[in-house]
Amino acid sequence: MVELTDWELDKFKRQIQIAGFGEEAQRKLKASSALVTRLGGLGGPTALWLAAAGVGRMIVADGGDVTPSNLNRQILMRGDGVGKPRAPQAAETLKRFNPDLEVVAHSANASESNAPEWVSQVDIVCDTSPDFRERLILNAECWRQGKPLIDGGMNAMEAQLTAIVPPHTPCLQCLVPEVPDWWDPKGFGVMGAFSGSLGALTALEAIKVLTGYGQPLLGRLLVYDGEDMSFDTYDIHKRADCPVCGG
Amino acid sequence: MGVYIKLPTPLRRHAEGAKSLEVSAGTVGDALAALCERYPGLRDPLYDGEGKIKSFVRVFVGGKDVAELDGTGTPLSDGDQVSIVPPVAGA
Numbered sequence A: 001m002v003e004l005t006d007w008e009l010d011k012f013k014r015q016i017q018i019a020g021f022g023e024e025a026q027r028k029l030k031a032s033s034a035l036v037t038r039l040g041g042l043g044g045p046t047a048l049w050l051a052a053a054g055v056g057r058m059i060v061a062d063g064g065d066v067t068p069s070n071l072n073r074q075i076l077m078r079g080d081g082v083g084k085p086r087a088p089q090a091a092e093t094l095k096r097f098n099p100d101l102e103v104v105a106h107s108a109n110a111s112e113s114n115a116p117e118w119v120s121q122v123d124i125v126c127d128t129s130p131d132f133r134e135r136l137i138l139n140a141e142c143w144r145q146g147k148p149l150i151d152g153g154m155n156a157m158e159a160q161l162t163a164i165v166p167p168h169t170p171c172l173q174c175l176v177p178e179v180p181d182w183w184d185p186k187g188f189g190v191m192g193a194f195s196g197s198l199g200a201l202t203a204l205e206a207i208k209v210l211t212g213y214g215q216p217l218l219g220r221l222l223v224y225d226g227e228d229m230s231f232d233t234y235d236i237h238k239r240a241d242c243p244v245c246g247g
Numbered sequence B: 001m002g003v004y005i006k007l008p009t010p011l012r013r014h015a016e017g018a019k020s021l022e023v024s025a026g027t028v029g030d031a032l033a034a035l036c037e038r039y040p041g042l043r044d045p046l047y048d049g050e051g052k053i054k055s056f057v058r059v060f061v062g063g064k065d066v067a068e069l070d071g072t073g074t075p076l077s078d079g080d081q082v083s084i085v086p087p088v089a090g091a
């Protein structure tokens, strides 16, 4: 197990102080690595909170360039970075916040060709893509490699989150056996404070799974509503006919 | 018997923006039928061509997936909440 330096013990003392977390969990975070795919209103805050928590190494990936309408929520980007690729800006912001972080940036979205390699290089994946197909590719790859996947998604002021841990929980394909025919990734509005709340919770679930702290959303789907602040959790189950997890 | 149906954000536009509504029904199937009777625009997003609930639409009663109970035949009691939860991938 890696050791914590005096600087790290000081930097992380307020979370080490949390009952049940402690130095052992902090060491596990330092030794761990995470992949965050897409760096928008959800993935950006996810990556930032993982960096802040002391995850040792991160791969961040996004194939797009910053547009003006990204800047109400994509907090890793810069106001003067419009028209430039997202991934290097995200890596720079993360590194500025946590210089101890080792971060690799890919200016590409996850696909069948890059997912096997990316997933093999990390301990956990946070997938925050607006594209169901991209999410399902990562789900299948995580399942093949036995890597946990934190899946958060939202629509306007409604969010969903679950922790997928092979082979114990249902997989994403169980929840999405086919892509909803009426899904429109740009058919709804997004408030940065709301997508950011889901990013924070996505990072928290990843931290819990990586360290063993608390009770992650295993076999449970959190659904919450930023308009009326109702939070519900639902039991979810494997599908007997799931082609990915085998039910 | 009055039960409450909670509609997800993407489907509310087919129900005049309603987030939750009360219907009279003794089973989950009856509740969804009553919902679609009131808002026929919900039939297409909820049901496939064979009249079955689409594979990606989950229906929960009291936090439990009705697929693990008696499906559309799952009985409802007065005041139960039926939640319709399709997946979302916004980011």
Ligand SMILES: [Zn+2]
Pocket: A170, A171, A172, A173, A174, A175, A238, A239, A242, A243, A244, A245, A246, A247
């Ligand atoms: Zn599955």
